[in-house]
Amino acid sequence: MSLLERLRSLFSDSASPSSRADAGGASAQQPGTPGSAESTPPVVTRFLQKGEVVVKEGDPGTSMFVVLEGRVAVAREAQGREPVIVEQLGAGEFFGELALLTGAPRTASVVALEDAVVLELSHTGDRAAWADYGVEGDKVEQAARERFMAEAARINPLLASLSPELQKQLGHAFVPVTVPAGETLLTRGKQGDALYLLLRGQCEVFHTHDDGTQTAYPRLEEGALFGEISLLRSRLATATVRTLTPCTLLKLEREVFEKTIMTQPNLRGALVRLGLQRLKQTVQVMAEPSRPPDDNDA
Structure with missing residues (x-):
């Protein structure tokens, strides 16, 4: 299935979040996703297959992600038009920070362009725990603010x-x-x-x-x-x-x-x-x- 076809099916999918996960998204039973907050470790390493949906626009979000290997596409639903890829992210870049900082629903969907590895940083963790994985919370927040302003x-x-x-x-x-x-x-x-x-x-x-x-x-x-x-x-x-x-x-x-x-x-x-x-x-x-x-x- 091409990336465009995958995006089409992603945005037209009216199934529940749990059934979307069964279809190839992030599993509801997987650590670091909503619904398992009590047992969620602060940082989870996730291995993605090409075409796998990492997050879905509009879904609740309580974590952010750092790309370790591979590339992912960030796509937004365009009313009355095809889904639009707004950027591609590679190793060292991050996404999902708005949900983590504000508790907002996901403002875009992210799909793996190729096999990839990402770190998922949960809201249940603190910045000290992130630092153990080389993620500096202050720098993430600063970069997130710069991204907000760039979007503005x-x-x-x-x-x-x-x-x-x-x-x-x-x-x-x-x-x-x-x-x-x-x-x-x-x-x-x-x-x-x-x-x-x-x-x-x-x-x-x-x-x-x-x-x-x-x-x-x-x-x-x-x-x-x-x-x-x-x-x-x-x-x-x-x-x-x-x-x-x-x-x-x-x-x-x-x-x-x-x-x-x-x-x-x-x-x-x-x-x-x-x-x-x-x-x-x-x-x-x-x-x-x-x-x-x-x-x-x-």
Whole structure:
């Protein structure tokens, strides 16, 4: 079976996690996988066959992996299109760190391109245990933050325009967070506490009129920045933002925002322009007749 065929079957597979494991993924009985946390050692060496699924996008994740030998492909599900391979990893590289650091579901699937050997680092272990295997936890976290920022720059033109030095600085300042569907991140009329960058998922944005009816803005997709108006202009949030799906975000707290963004004229200016565009949109929304929310607003 070709890699593309394997990816197709992977993303179209509607079986339960346990049955997927029986079909060639990581076994539920294997140490280091969810479901056996009490008996999970901190580090497990896994031997993979070509085409074997290491992790599946959307599944729970409580461990990360370091490639010792061979190569693996990282693939993301593309809505309405073929699965897309976003990168290939070889010896010394790692994946799955977001799940380990934040408890987020897997944001991509990983398939062995050839016979490979990986170390699986469990959340039940500590960094001292990892060090026995040559894995330095501080360096892993630093590299993970750099990867988050690289992904952010890939999907957000404003961040992509920044110098490598400033991207690195922001990579250390942003904190990765995961949020379930239905959680409110900003509330109209209340002070915002952070700048957000949406890495995975969708958020709805709406204005609530005085009579309780709502008018929806365009949804926020991956790569969207929001929360800048309240931080830059000391204003209350002009709209409510709520997660439509489970979301992974990078969050920059107000205090850190003031120390980083406010000292960078070019970045501050770009955010001011973004905020002005949104304020104009808010004025237009407020001028429109209010209407009850429909299914597309919820």
